[in-house]
Amino acid sequence: MAKQTHSPLQHHFTSLSQQYAASQLGMWTFLLTELLFFGGLFLSYTIYRMSYPHGFAAASHELDVRLGCINTIVLISSSLTMALAVRAGHEGKGKSITGFLVLTMALGGTFLGIKSIEYAHKFHEHFVPGPNFAFPHYASQGPELFFSLYFAMTGLHAIHMIIGLVALGVVAWKATRGRYTKEYSTPVEMLGLYWHFVDIVWIFLFPLLYLLGRH
Amino acid sequence: MSQQAESLKTYILTFAALMGLTLLTVAAASVNFGSLNTVIALGIAGLKAGLVLWFFMHVRHSTALSRLFIAAGFFMFGILLLLTLNDYISRPWDNFPQGGAWIKPTASHFAAKMPASPE
Numbered sequence: 001m002a003k004q005t006h007s008p009l010q011h012h013f014t015s016l017s018q019q020y021a022a023s024q025l026g027m028w029t030f031l032l033t034e035l036l037f038f039g040g041l042f043l044s045y046t047i048y049r050m051s052y053p054h055g056f057a058a059a060s061h062e063l064d065v066r067l068g069c070i071n072t073i074v075l076i077s078s079s080l081t082m083a084l085a086v087r088a089g090h091e092g093k094g095k096s097i098t099g100f101l102v103l104t105m106a107l108g109g110t111f112l113g114i115k116s117i118e119y120a121h122k123f124h125e126h127f128v129p130g131p132n133f134a135f136p137h138y139a140s141q142g143p144e145l146f147f148s149l150y151f152a153m154t155g156l157h158a159i160h161m162i163i164g165l166v167a168l169g170v171v172a173w174k175a176t177r178g179r180y181t182k183e184y185s186t187p188v189e190m191l192g193l194y195w196h197f198v199d200i201v202w203i204f205l206f207p208l209l210y211l212l213g214r215h
Numbered sequence: 216m217s218q219q220a221e222s223l224k225t226y227i228l229t230f231a232a233l234m235g236l237t238l239l240t241v242a243a244a245s246v247n248f249g250s251l252n253t254v255i256a257l258g259i260a261g262l263k264a265g266l267v268l269w270f271f272m273h274v275r276h277s278t279a280l281s282r283l284f285i286a287a288g289f290f291m292f293g294i295l296l297l298l299t300l301n302d303y304i305s306r307p308w309d310n311f312p313q314g315g316a317w318i319k320p321t322a323s324h325f326a327a328k329m330p331a332s333p334e
Contacts, residue, residue, distance in 0.1 A: 021278070024277070024281060025280070025281060025284065028281060028284055028285055028288070029284075031288075032284075032285070032287075032288030032289075032291075035288055035289070035292055036288075036291065036292060036295065039292045039295055039296075040295075042296075043295060043296055043299055046296065046300065047299070047300075047303055050303070065241065069237065069241055072237050073234065073237060076230065076233045076234065076237065077230075079230075079233075079267065079271055080226060080227075080229075080230040080271075082271075083221075083226050083229075083270075083271045084223075084226060087221055087223070087226070090221075189273075192271070192272075193272055196267050196268075196271045196272045197272075199267060199271075200263075200264045200267050200268070203260050203263045203264050203267070204257075204260045204264070206237075206240075206260075207240055207244070207256035207257065207259070207260050208256070208257075208260075211240065211241065211244035211256055212253075212256075214244040214245050
């Protein structure tokens with residue numbers, strides 16, 4: 001192991017490999033609670049979509065598929081740059097880690113920017129549930145329920161991305177200070193797991209919200 | 216100590232597959248397959264999620280313990296979905312005045328309670 005004044009091995013672990021295994025299992029425990037967190041929303045979506053199939057399809061038609069598709073591509077690209085940052089970590093290349101993390105942040109920021117444009121449109125068109133909600137020619141609650149779930153699900157997803165961006169910034173900064181080596185780059189890898197998980201959530205949100213009833 | 220570095224080629228191929236599947240799902244959504252549209256969309260999304268899990272999240276290098284643990288988490292989500300839907304589908308719901316996809320007016324035991332046209 002490289003000589004360091006500050007060993008990455010915590011005193012309560014016997015080896016770095018044991019510490020790594022514990023980190024990995026702990027991160028997955030967190031991600032699986034996140035799965036059930038989002039899972040409740042996916043379940044609500046399923047039930048209300050089956051209850052109001054036509055209202056959901058009509059409301060989904062109002063979303064911009066083009067922007068949704070661009071955002072999917074942006075987010076998948078950010079997953080690639082994140083994976084490359086983790087790879088740079090395994091190779092102990094501190095500068096590459098920072099570079100790829102900053103790229104990931106830029107793509108994540110682009111996603112949120114496009115999302116905010118979409119949100120602004122929805123506010124403008126009175127598609128935000130509440131007293132000002134208006135969906136012409138539709139008596140059922142379907143469209144309003146759809147938009148409630150749309151904002152809840154994409155909003156929760158966006159909050160996760162904002163938290164991810166902050167974490168990316170912290171890890172990128174630490175990488176510039178040479179905190180990660182070939183032997184130890186666990187934080188980069190754990191952040192990668194988080195980022196990919198958020199990507200997976202969007203992979204399901206995109207077809208369920210944007211592509212429903214396109215044909 | 217961390218895992219061995221994955222080859223660059225693996226990541227690029229995974230990325231290309233994810234992009235291809237994204238375009239495929241958009242194309243498939245514009246064609247009317249009837250009720251199969253949802254199945255196709257979720258199938259493609261599941262495949263994409265699988266690729267991200269397997270290659271980007273390194274499940275393919277994970278230990279058996281980690282894999283079992285991860286599978287158990289998804290299994291729990293499966294229970295949440297399946298048992299809740301089991302309940303919804305098997306009850307005659309009077310509190311959905313509009314009717315729903317699962318409440319067919321033709322279903323004999325619901326016929327007396329449900330309006331003729333859904334929504």
